[in-house]
Amino acid sequence: MEFYLKDEGIRTSFEFGQLNIASDEHSGFRPFQLMVASIAGCSLSVYRKILDKQRLKYEDIKLTADVKRNSDEANRIEKITLHYVVKGYRLNQDKLAKNLEVARKNCSMVQSVQDSIEIQETIECIELS
Template sequence: MDFYLKDEGVRTSFEFGQLNIASDENHGFRPFQLMVASIAGCSLSVYRKILDKQRIKYEDIKLTAEVTRNSDESNRIEKVKLHYVVKGYRLNHDKLAKNLEVARKNCSMVQSVKDSIEIEESIDCMELS
């Protein structure tokens, strides 16, 4: 990966496209947003793979991330709460929660930060009729 300094921050390119990183949201993604997006995106992707592999039927999954930062320590990320809402028919909450534990153990981003950022996960089921 190559990164280039620009007036408003940093730029890099990937196969999918260009990424602008800046402390000002008007010029790019803020670094903490990218960190949280990496954790949430990895976690949800691994969770989906587990559900699909087990042939668990769902209509949609929404993941909300709530971030706690410490302004006394360079605004470092201290905690990320990930709340899943799984929508579907005849969902088994206990099985979905157990699969969330498996996803946690297999998400490279969660495993990379687990000793420095507290990751808390919760799950709700939304039954469709």
């Protein structure tokens, strides 16, 4: 990976496209947003793979991330709460929760930060009729 310093921030390119990183949202993604997006994106992707592999049916999954930062320590990320909302028919909440534990163990981003950022996961099931 190569990163280039620009007046408005930092720029890099990947196969998918260009990524701008900056200290303000008007010039690019803020580093903490990319960190949270990496953790949330990895976690949700692994979770979906597990559900699909087990042929568990769901209509939709929404993930929200609540971030707690410490302004006294360089505004570091201390805790990320990932809240999953799974919508579907005849959902088995216990099985969905157990699969979330498996996803946590197999998500490289969560495992990479487990000793420095507290990751909490919650799950909510919405039964469609």
